Amino acid sequence: MAKVLDGVEIAAEIKAEVAAEVKELAARGVRPGLAVVQVGHVPASEIYVRNKVQTSEELGFLSERITPPETVTTEEMLDVIRALNDRDEIDGILVQLPLPKQVDAKALLDAIDPAKDVDGFHPINAGRLQAGRPALAPCTPAGVIEILKRSGIPIAGANAVVVGRSDIVGKPAALLLLNENATVTICHSKTRDLGAVTRGADILVAAIGRPGFITPEMVKPGATIIDVGINRVTEREEFDRFFAGNEKREAAFEKRGSVIVGDVHPAAFEIAGAYTPVPGGVGLLTIAMLMSNTVQAARMRRGL
Numbered sequence: 001m002a003k004v005l006d007g008v009e010i011a012a013e014i015k016a017e018v019a020a021e022v023k024e025l026a027a028r029g030v031r032p033g034l035a036v037v038q039v040g041h042v043p044a045s046e047i048y049v050r051n052k053v054q055t056s057e058e059l060g061f062l063s064e065r066i067t068p069p070e071t072v073t074t075e076e077m078l079d080v081i082r083a084l085n086d087r088d089e090i091d092g093i094l095v096q097l098p099l100p101k102q103v104d105a106k107a108l109l110d111a112i113d114p115a116k117d118v119d120g121f122h123p124i125n126a127g128r129l130q131a132g133r134p135a136l137a138p139c140t141p142a143g144v145i146e147i148l149k150r151s152g153i154p155i156a157g158a159n160a161v162v163v164g165r166s167d168i169v170g171k172p173a174a175l176l177l178l179n180e181n182a183t184v185t186i187c188h189s190k191t192r193d194l195g196a197v198t199r200g201a202d203i204l205v206a207a208i209g210r211p212g213f214i215t216p217e218m219v220k221p222g223a224t225i226i227d228v229g230i231n232r233v234t235e236r237e238e239f240d241r242f243f244a245g246n247e248k249r250e251a252a253f254e255k256r257g258s259v260i261v262g263d264v265h266p267a268a269f270e271i272a273g274a275y276t277p278v279p280g281g282v283g284l285l286t287i288a289m290l291m292s293n294t295v296q297a298a299r300m301r302r303g304l
């Protein structure tokens with residue numbers, strides 16, 4: 001039986017550590033401040049942002065949600081960011097993606113003070129990560145490393161294969177694994193004979209955003225699978241391809257008309273030595289690492 005790497009448990013552990021740091025900072029008169037900017041009403045973003053704000057409040061941060069309208073311009077968004085850069089009580093600035101088409105997302109991310117860039121998306125932080133220097137690292141990839149370390153999965157010397165090369169997950173995940181001395185391969189849509197590459201993985205990170213893309217024959221028996229995907233399945237046919245005969249998922253599908261599936265086909269987990277479930281895996285770590293990054297930013301900005 002493959003071991004389930006429980007995101008709930010690990011996220012709770014990290015949040016407890018962050019809470020202890022918040023207490024320690026409070027004794028020095030410092031309260032970490034996080035501002036989350038959410039444009040318009042993308043349903044998934046609404047849920048993510050609510051969770052981010054709620055968690056930061058629970059941990060005792062100064063927490064702010066800023067909600068410009070769907071019609072906002074790049075110039076107006078730049079004004080919002082500049083104002084947050086200038087406010088000393090704000091340690092972390094997060095602009096929830098995706099943004100509407102008329103907004104130049106890159107210009108915004110570049111405008112965030114790198115010291116407050118708790119998403120780790122600014123080119124300065126990406127460069128620091130690449131150079132192996134201390135940096136605010138993107139939250140989801142940082143969560144992947146925390147899961148591996150806290151579950152006792154050896155990274156140094158392991159063959160790590162990352163499927164997906166996004167700036168937000170795939171690329172930084174590969175760099176973090178490399179910084180931990182894994183032998184890293186990055187795969188993408190043009191990779192030839194993908195299965196041959198993934199079958200060499202001791203650690204397989206799936207971050208392509210396609211439901212159930214990693215199938216059992218692509219996995220080395222005993223490998224550790226980290227499934228970063230969060231895909232909503234609404235079609236019966238697709239549901240059956242992943243969960244036929246699974247009573248719990250069947251009930252959920254009947255009730256809500258959809259279920260969430262990762263980038264890994266559930267049958268592939270049976271071959272693994274350990275894996276992160278979806279939901280209940282990496283997703284929870286993203287928020288925990290955002291909290292950790294915000295405390296780190298609060299400390300660094302004050303030279304603590």
Ligand code: GUN
Nearest residue numbers: 094095096097098119139
């Ligand atoms: N949208 C989906 N994931 C993320 C994330 O980690 N950060 C931001 N800012 N937006 C997202």
